[in-house]
Amino acid sequence: MKIAILPGDGIGPEIVEQAVKVLNALGESFEMETAPVGGAGYEASGHPLPEATLKLAMEADAVLFGAVGDWKYDTLDRPLRPEQAILGLRKNLKLFANLRPAIMYPELAGASTLKPEVVSGLDILIIRELTGDIYFGQPRGVRVCPDGPFKGEREGFDTMRYAESEIRRIAHVAFQAAQKRDKRLTSVDKANVLETFQFWKDIVTEVHKEYPDVALDHMYVDNAAMQLVRAPKKFDVIVTGNMFGDILSDQASMLTGSIGMLPSASLDANNKGLYEPSHGSAPDIAGKGVANPLATILSAAMMLRYSLNKAEQADRIENAVKKVLAQGLRTPDIYEAGTTKVGTGEMGQAVLQAL
Amino acid sequence: MKIAILPGDGIGPEIVEQAVKVLNALGESFEMETAPVGGAGYEASGHPLPEATLKLAMEADAVLFGAVGDWKYDTLDRPLRPEQAILGLRKNLKLFANLRPAIMYPELAGASTLKPEVVSGLDILIIRELTGDIYFGQPRGVRVCPDGPFKGEREGFDTMRYAESEIRRIAHVAFQAAQKRDKRLTSVDKANVLETFQFWKDIVTEVHKEYPDVALDHMYVDNAAMQLVRAPKKFDVIVTGNMFGDILSDQASMLTGSIGMLPSASLDANNKGLYEPSHGSAPDIAGKGVANPLATILSAAMMLRYSLNKAEQADRIENAVKKVLAQGLRTPDIYEAGTTKVGTGEMGQAVLQAL
Numbered sequence: 001m002k003i004a005i006l007p008g009d010g011i012g013p014e015i016v017e018q019a020v021k022v023l024n025a026l027g028e029s030f031e032m033e034t035a036p037v038g039g040a041g042y043e044a045s046g047h048p049l050p051e052a053t054l055k056l057a058m059e060a061d062a063v064l065f066g067a068v069g070d071w072k073y074d075t076l077d078r079p080l081r082p083e084q085a086i087l088g089l090r091k092n093l094k095l096f097a098n099l100r101p102a103i104m105y106p107e108l109a110g111a112s113t114l115k116p117e118v119v120s121g122l123d124i125l126i127i128r129e130l131t132g133d134i135y136f137g138q139p140r141g142v143r144v145c146p147d148g149p150f151k152g153e154r155e156g157f158d159t160m161r162y163a164e165s166e167i168r169r170i171a172h173v174a175f176q177a178a179q180k181r182d183k184r185l186t187s188v189d190k191a192n193v194l195e196t197f198q199f200w201k202d203i204v205t206e207v208h209k210e211y212p213d214v215a216l217d218h219m220y221v222d223n224a225a226m227q228l229v230r231a232p233k234k235f236d237v238i239v240t241g242n243m244f245g246d247i248l249s250d251q252a253s254m255l256t257g258s259i260g261m262l263p264s265a266s267l268d269a270n271n272k273g274l275y276e277p278s279h280g281s282a283p284d285i286a287g288k289g290v291a292n293p294l295a296t297i298l299s300a301a302m303m304l305r306y307s308l309n310k311a312e313q314a315d316r317i318e319n320a321v322k323k324v325l326a327q328g329l330r331t332p333d334i335y336e337a338g339t340t341k342v343g344t345g346e347m348g349q350a351v352l353q354a355l
Numbered sequence: 356m357k358i359a360i361l362p363g364d365g366i367g368p369e370i371v372e373q374a375v376k377v378l379n380a381l382g383e384s385f386e387m388e389t390a391p392v393g394g395a396g397y398e399a400s401g402h403p404l405p406e407a408t409l410k411l412a413m414e415a416d417a418v419l420f421g422a423v424g425d426w427k428y429d430t431l432d433r434p435l436r437p438e439q440a441i442l443g444l445r446k447n448l449k450l451f452a453n454l455r456p457a458i459m460y461p462e463l464a465g466a467s468t469l470k471p472e473v474v475s476g477l478d479i480l481i482i483r484e485l486t487g488d489i490y491f492g493q494p495r496g497v498r499v500c501p502d503g504p505f506k507g508e509r510e511g512f513d514t515m516r517y518a519e520s521e522i523r524r525i526a527h528v529a530f531q532a533a534q535k536r537d538k539r540l541t542s543v544d545k546a547n548v549l550e551t552f553q554f555w556k557d558i559v560t561e562v563h564k565e566y567p568d569v570a571l572d573h574m575y576v577d578n579a580a581m582q583l584v585r586a587p588k589k590f591d592v593i594v595t596g597n598m599f600g601d602i603l604s605d606q607a608s609m610l611t612g613s614i615g616m617l618p619s620a621s622l623d624a625n626n627k628g629l630y631e632p633s634h635g636s637a638p639d640i641a642g643k644g645v646a647n648p649l650a651t652i653l654s655a656a657m658m659l660r661y662s663l664n665k666a667e668q669a670d671r672i673e674n675a676v677k678k679v680l681a682q683g684l685r686t687p688d689i690y691e692a693g694t695t696k697v698g699t700g701e702m703g704q705a706v707l708q709a710l
């Protein structure tokens with residue numbers, strides 16, 4: 001089995017290095033090949049998603065991704081900026097299902113800005129559609145406004161859209177994920193304003209008929225943003241579109257206070273996937289050996305479970321991570337008085353030992 | 356001066372009643388006229404925004420609005436649903452600037468789900484553009500997908516758009532609001548993905564040249580949703596589009612834990628405005644006399660300040676509200692052990708007495 005390793009920018013290389021060490025220690029024979037992406041891709045060959053990198057990702061059985069982005073690329077034209085690599089990989093690999101767990105580790109309860117009783121034991125799964133919506137809809141651009149009260153002026157515009165089969169397939173993923181958990185699914189929309197999301201709501205309601213064992217409710221996105229603050233533990237699985245999912249999944253991960261712990265998976269229709277930590281490239285701490293590698297190590301575990309059919313190995317890694325937390329080891333982002341502060345490499349080493 | 360009073364549905368009538376009592380006690384001679392809106396409008400004349408109601412709102416110098424919506428209208432066709440009245444009023448009255456303060460009253464610090472040190476003293480102002488964006492953009496609807504991988508299927512679609520002058524005018528409102536506060540403005544966009552918001556960012560940056568005393572920064576909407584959880588007090592004024600503002604302003608108001616306290620103003624270019632509490636119609640507690648009237652009373656204060664040029668009277672009301680909080684009076688939504696629980700009418704009466 002072949003894994004494409006795309007470390008990217010900022011802390012990407014150092015956290016991916018730890019995850020690769022962990023994968024290598026499992027006693028499996030994975031073929032791994034590394035390629036540059038994001039700013040590193042641009043430096044190497046003038047494009048954030050070099051052709052050879054895309055080819056490797058398409059051939060591989062799974063992709064382990066670090067993070068991309070750095071201030072120094074902010075002045076590049078948009079098509080050359082690092083984050084375009086992420087959008088390009090999602091689109092080309094047809095990774096339509098983004099799974100983002102927001103889990104509160106009992107040992108890290110103090111890290112949240114929310115009161116312990118509001119978030120302790122938090123365990124929600126956000127499923128974000130990842131290849132449709134206003135992210136990719138055409139037409140888009142800046143044009144002279146063709147009519148209405150602003151006729152003749154310049155305007156920026158984009159197209160939000162979802163086709164029926166796009167909604168159906170993400171709904172199936174979400175209902176099936178809910179079946180494996182507490183069997184409750186909240187579909188987040190803005191059906192009171194948007195045609196796209198009235199359609200979304202109608203289709204999700206139809207698909208629900210195939211999953212009578214799952215309780216479905218519908219919630220407006222503004223209300224969902226409120227309920228995630230007020231009573232996040234009331235959610236089990238949330239499914240929503242690309243744009244709303246971008247906002248809500250980041251909000252939800254911040255509830256835990258330890259975004260350095262949260263993995264993510266982006267899957268296609270055949271469970272091929274791209275796995276990456278939920279946090280970003282953090283260029284301010286890059287190269288200092290203080291970044292938390294656990295989200296990436298846990299992303300590797302998700303990869304074993306979803307794409308490589310090695311659930312046992314995934315369990316081993318997840319248990320090893322729990323063990324190092326129980327041992328009191330903490331990178332600076334999750335450090336609290338009374339625990340032991342360690343760096344990126346030491347944390348990776350500790351997980352290896354715990355395996 | 357003429358004020359249109361639109362109580363609406365659910366708890367709307369009972370909370371507006373208290374605000375009207377307070378306005379009447381100021382010793383000014385306001386002409387007030389009441390009209391049905393939302394579900395009440397539909398019951399009265401078959402449309403959530405009856406013609407006579409719209410006419411009254413357009414003629415008046417300001418509009419005091421309660422809340423609209425009730426489950427019993429959920430099965431109506433979308434154009435007849437209560438919330439269409441809000442959209443219709445915003446569009447027809449050209450209320451493009453929505454001001455939503457998120458303020459933490461010291462007496463209510465315990466009500467938040469966030470830790471006291473994260474939210475105590477919170478005082479941010481969210482300025483949401485209210486008549487543009489994907490809320491009103493054309494074309495929109497459900498159609499047969501014209502091209503691409505889903506050609507021939509049904510798809511829902513909407514158009515996001517902002518014309519240059521729409522961005523300019525809301526940017527001016529935001530910079531001027533920041534000048535009266537801590538002189539820091541955060542413009543929230545998604546310029547890394549959306550053409551509309553790259554354009555937004557460019558125009559806001561241009562308008563900034565006229566306000567060199569204000570510090571401007573730009574933040575992606577997903578990051579803003581995270582920072583509102585992580586460190587909300589770092590914000591002063593936030594300006595954003597209609598869709599992102601819908602989500603972030605609700606999220607921000609929930610941070611305080613006392614959404615029953617938060618007013619809002621929606622202004623046109625001449626400071627005519629519609630004033631309403633940030634919370635909804637809460638049909639579950641309607642008619643029970645337990646709703647918190649303070650957000651509506653504080654909305655009336657905003658009306659005096661922004662539309663009726665009576666800043667002193669606005670101060671009087673705001674001070675009276677602080678006084679009743681200091682006296683320990685609380686409606687059930689903000690009740691804590693050690694305070695005195697009161698109903699809607701008693702709370703209104705207490706504000707009157709404190710005036």
Ligand SMILES: CC(C)[C@H](C(=O)O)[C@@H](O)C(=O)O
Nearest residue numbers: 083084086087246547548577
């Ligand atoms: C970098 C950006 C294009 C991306 C997105 O908006 O999807 C990021 O925010 C994410 O959530 O992975």
Ligand SMILES: CC(C)[C@H](C(=O)O)[C@@H](O)C(=O)O
Nearest residue numbers: 192193222438439441442601
């Ligand atoms: C009711 C709905 C149309 C409205 C909106 O989305 O603007 C509401 O959520 C609000 O924020 O006032």
